[in-house]
Amino acid sequence: MSRRCELTGKGALVGNNVSHANNKSKRRFLPNLNDVTLMSETLGRSVKLRISAHALRSVDHRGGLDAFLAKAKDDELSPRARDLKKEIAKAVAAN
Template sequence: MSRICELTGKGRQTGHNVSHANNKTKRIFLPNLQNVTLLSDKLDRSFKFRVSTQGLRSVEHNGGLDNWLLKTTDAKLSARAVKVKRELQKAATAA
């Protein structure tokens, strides 16, 4: 399972461990991913996503899952998140 946030697209980053003698060795920084169940108000359903903690705060700050998905581009979202976004768009046009 890849270490990529399904809602923000945040993935691993590379960098260096730097010793006191200024020796540099490669390392990776992984995002803090959590399995979370988010509720969609418009669809009256809950969805399970693997989201970074930073992404979770961003989703809650922007008014919930529905607003986040409609504002975010498809390139940043996972395939499952894009499916939920399409359902939201269909529900918005049907209402």
């Protein structure tokens, strides 16, 4: 399982641990990923995703999963999220 947000594409970054004596050693900065279940209003079902805490706040700010995916760029989304976005778009077009 990769350490990458399924909605924003946020992943691990690389940097240095710097000691008091200015010795440097490599380290990784990992994103704050959470396993969450979000409800899709148009599909009428819940979806399990692994997203960052920042993405969870963005989903709430935009008014839910459907609104977030409608505005999201396809290249940032995971393949599962991309399929979900297409499924939601089809359901909206049908109604």
